[in-house]
Amino acid sequence: MRPRSAQDFCAGLMFIAFAAAGLFFARDLEMGSASFMGTGYMPRLVSFVLLAIGVLVAARALFREGPGLASWAWRPLILLTATILAAGLLLPKAGLVITAVVVALASNWAAEPLGLPRIAALTALLVVFSVALFHYGLELPIPVWPR
Amino acid sequence: MTELLSNLALGLSVAVTPENLLFCFVGCLLGTLIGVLPGIGPLATFAMLLPITYYLPPAGALIMLAGVYYGAQYGGSTTAILVNIPGEASSVVTCLDGHAMTRQGRAGVALATAAVASLIAGCIATLVIVLAGPPLSRLALLFGPADYVAVMLLGLVAAVLLGSGSILKSAGMVVLGVLLSLVGTDVNTGGERYTFGIPELAAGLEFIPVAMGIFGVAEIVSNLEATKGRGRTVSPISSLIPSREDVRRGLPAALRGTGLGSFLGILPGGGATVSSFASYSLERKISKSPERFGRGAIEGVAGPEAANNAGAQTSFIPMLSLGIPPNALMALMMGAMMIQGITPGPQVMTAQPALFWGLIVSMWIGNLMLVILNLPLIGIWVRLLRIPYGYLFPAIMLLCIVGTYSVNARALDVQLLAIFGVIGYLFFKLDCPPAPLLLGLVLGSPIEEQLRRALLLADGDWSVFVTSPIALSFLVLSAVMLVLVVFPTVRKSRDVAFAEEQ
Numbered sequence: 001m002r003p004r005s006a007q008d009f010c011a012g013l014m015f016i017a018f019a020a021a022g023l024f025f026a027r028d029l030e031m032g033s034a035s036f037m038g039t040g041y042m043p044r045l046v047s048f049v050l051l052a053i054g055v056l057v058a059a060r061a062l063f064r065e066g067p068g069l070a071s072w073a074w075r076p077l078i079l080l081t082a083t084i085l086a087a088g089l090l091l092p093k094a095g096l097v098i099t100a101v102v103v104a105l106a107s108n109w110a111a112e113p114l115g116l117p118r119i120a121a122l123t124a125l126l127v128v129f130s131v132a133l134f135h136y137g138l139e140l141p142i143p144v145w146p147r
Numbered sequence: 148m149t150e151l152l153s154n155l156a157l158g159l160s161v162a163v164t165p166e167n168l169l170f171c172f173v174g175c176l177l178g179t180l181i182g183v184l185p186g187i188g189p190l191a192t193f194a195m196l197l198p199i200t201y202y203l204p205p206a207g208a209l210i211m212l213a214g215v216y217y218g219a220q221y222g223g224s225t226t227a228i229l230v231n232i233p234g235e236a237s238s239v240v241t242c243l244d245g246h247a248m249t250r251q252g253r254a255g256v257a258l259a260t261a262a263v264a265s266l267i268a269g270c271i272a273t274l275v276i277v278l279a280g281p282p283l284s285r286l287a288l289l290f291g292p293a294d295y296v297a298v299m300l301l302g303l304v305a306a307v308l309l310g311s312g313s314i315l316k317s318a319g320m321v322v323l324g325v326l327l328s329l330v331g332t333d334v335n336t337g338g339e340r341y342t343f344g345i346p347e348l349a350a351g352l353e354f355i356p357v358a359m360g361i362f363g364v365a366e367i368v369s370n371l372e373a374t375k376g377r378g379r380t381v382s383p384i385s386s387l388i389p390s391r392e393d394v395r396r397g398l399p400a401a402l403r404g405t406g407l408g409s410f411l412g413i414l415p416g417g418g419a420t421v422s423s424f425a426s427y428s429l430e431r432k433i434s435k436s437p438e439r440f441g442r443g444a445i446e447g448v449a450g451p452e453a454a455n456n457a458g459a460q461t462s463f464i465p466m467l468s469l470g471i472p473p474n475a476l477m478a479l480m481m482g483a484m485m486i487q488g489i490t491p492g493p494q495v496m497t498a499q500p501a502l503f504w505g506l507i508v509s510m511w512i513g514n515l516m517l518v519i520l521n522l523p524l525i526g527i528w529v530r531l532l533r534i535p536y537g538y539l540f541p542a543i544m545l546l547c548i549v550g551t552y553s554v555n556a557r558a559l560d561v562q563l564l565a566i567f568g569v570i571g572y573l574f575f576k577l578d579c580p581p582a583p584l585l586l587g588l589v590l591g592s593p594i595e596e597q598l599r600r601a602l603l604l605a606d607g608d609w610s611v612f613v614t615s616p617i618a619l620s621f622l623v624l625s626a627v628m629l630v631l632v633v634f635p636t637v638r639k640s641r642d643v644a645f646a647e648e649q
Contacts, residue, residue, distance in 0.1 A: 007576075007577055007578055008313070008316070008577075008578075010577055011316055011319070011577040011578070011579050014573065014577060014579070015319045015323065018323055018326065019326075022326050022341075025340075025341055025343075026340065026341070029338060029340060030336070030338065032336075033607055034602045034607035034608075034609065035602055035603055035605075035606050035607030036603070036607075037335070037599050037602070038336060038338075039333045039336045039338030039339075039340060040338075040340075042329055042595050042598075043326070043329050043340055043341070046322060046325050046326045046329065047326060049322050050319065050322045050323060050326060053315065053318055053319040053322060054319060056315055057313075057315050057316060057319060060315065067578070069576075070576050072572075072576060073368060073369075073371065073372040076367075076368045076371045076372070077368050077569065077572055080364065080367065080368060080544065080568070081364075081565045081568060081569055083544065084364065084544075084547075084548055084561060084564055084565040084568065085561070085562060085565050087548045087561065088548065088552065088558045088560075088561025088562055088564075088565070089558060091548070091549065091552050091558075091561070092552075092556070092558065096549070099545075099548070099549070100545055103541060103544050103545045103548060104541045104545070107540060107541035107544050108537070108541060110371070111371050111536075111537050111540070112537065114537055114538075118538075122538055122541060126541060126542055126545055129542070130545055130549060134549055134553070138199060138202050138553070139202075140202075140549075140553045141556060142549070142552070142553065142556075
């Protein structure tokens with residue numbers, strides 16, 4: 001049977017997946033009783049409620065008309081996620097200036113790129129702004145230059 | 148009464164220190180800015196500012212965040228009136244008549260009406276907080292664990308019912324938020340849950356990377372998809388002064404909006420957006436000439452603008468007096484308080500009177516600042532609208548990354564930011580509203596704690612939730628709300644209101 005609303009059906013599956021993960025990773029936790037709850041009591045309780053909601057959402061999507069699946073903007077999603085991961089590694093080692101430059105260039109590349117003079121100006125602005133705010137303003141313990 | 152005055156005096160002494168006036172000003176300015184710029188909501192701004200507040204004194208941090216909150220309502224209405232783009236969800240209805248007035252060449256009057264209506268609402272709502280806060284806090288001290296569980300459940304149910312989007316999916320998001328709140332060490336048994344052997348996770352899932360990922364990063368990706376990074380053009384502004392006829396129609400509407408907004412803001416699940424929709428439909432319903440609505444009726448600007456500001460402010464009441472955030476923004480406010488080491492709840496008022504009253508008085512000052520700030524600066528805000536998103540989002544990215552990293556100086560939080568960015572985008576694509584998740588995440592731990600305490604005291608007997616009159620009444624109220632929403636009439640008006648929003 002084809003779901004009438006692919007979007008809702010997938011939302012239901014997503015809830016079910018989270019609930020299943022919740023139950024699976026709580027499998028070794030002690031259950032306890034209602035008066036003396038063990039570590040695993042709440043995780044199981046909450047996962048079962050989530051499972052029930054997920055099943056309801058998916059089941060309803062079988063019968064009720066609704067939107068289909070939307071297409072994903074893969075390019076910005078992947079590039080920006082990669083930028084964040086890279087920046088997280090760069091920040092403590094290479095410092096604020098290099099991280100700001102990388103974030104500015106990579107973000108620009110992820111969207112519709114601006115022309116060279118504009119992106120250079122934007123990058124310079126971001127470097128100045130971030131060093132002023134984070135280093136001088138908030139005095140964060142983050143290196144400005146590579147160490 | 149004298150107690151009240153001395154409290155206000157205490158608040159005034161805190162709020163007018165140069166430092167706190169500056170925080171208030173910065174908050175209002177930032178709030179207006181992000182309110183004007185579509186694509187950056189107050190939620191994303193809160194999430195970005197949270198790590199920074201860590202370095203500020205508690206009162207200053209909260210005053211600034213509060214300024215962002217109500218400043219955003221102001222800024223949002225400016226773009227709604229001038230370019231027919233709601234900067235915020237709460238100013239969607241302002242588009243209808245506000246922009247119609249602009250097309251008639253009365254943009255200045257519409258802007259002035261919105262500003263003055265908001266100021267009136269802000270002043271009255273501040274009084275409501277002053278009057279309603281202390282009794283509610285005293286009441287909250289009578290609550291037992293079971294009552295707390297019930298009132299928090301009511302808050303979550305109301306958030307699901309009054310929020311936008313599918314009720315069932317919102318409920319799923321709340322529960323998912325509660326599930327995420329379980330990550331970390333179980334404080335009662337010392338056992339670890341969902342930590343996957345990562346030592347940093349033992350202290351629980353950090354609030355900031357989750358909120359920033361879902362509301363910052365995911366929003367950037369979806370905005371890039373929608374706007375392709377372009378700016379907008381704007382029409383010129385006329386005289387600001389309303390006619391006597393405008394005042395005669397607008398003032399009562401603003402007062403009605405204030406009353407409605409103050410009331411809806413206090414209710415769990417309420418806040419600015421619901422209030423503005425409710426006020427617009429009320430004005431249209433009681434108007435002798437409903438046909439003018441949508442064609443530049445001044446009541447359609449004054450009422451909702453007053454209501455959204457009043458609702459924005461009174462939604463602090465449940466957060467400050469009960470420790471229960473009525474909406475996602477207040478959940479982030481609670482997060483900011485917890486970062487500062489303050490547990491929100493009835494004890495804040497007695498344990499931290501300077502903070503509590505200082506925050507409240509600063510709201511009034513902030514409202515005044517906004518009027519002073521907004522009317523002369525409208526021209527500048529309008530020009531800001533032309534900044535293409537392509538220039539803005541790299542700065543937001545950098546703020547999110549450095550901000551997240553700075554809280555604990557560890558790379559794990561930045562990795563979580565990336566992960567929750569992707570998850571947030573998944574939520575967006577599956578049309579699952581992310582705000583309820585944040586509420587669940589914040590309320591998850593207190594619910595578990597109180598639930599355990601209640602059941603321990605009751606020896607594992609679940610009937611404790613129906614034998615306590617307070618708990619029972621909250622549960623009955625939740626059930627009534629659920630039933631009401633299943634009713635076709637309520638359901639229909641809710642769907643209409645939110646269809647307009649989307």
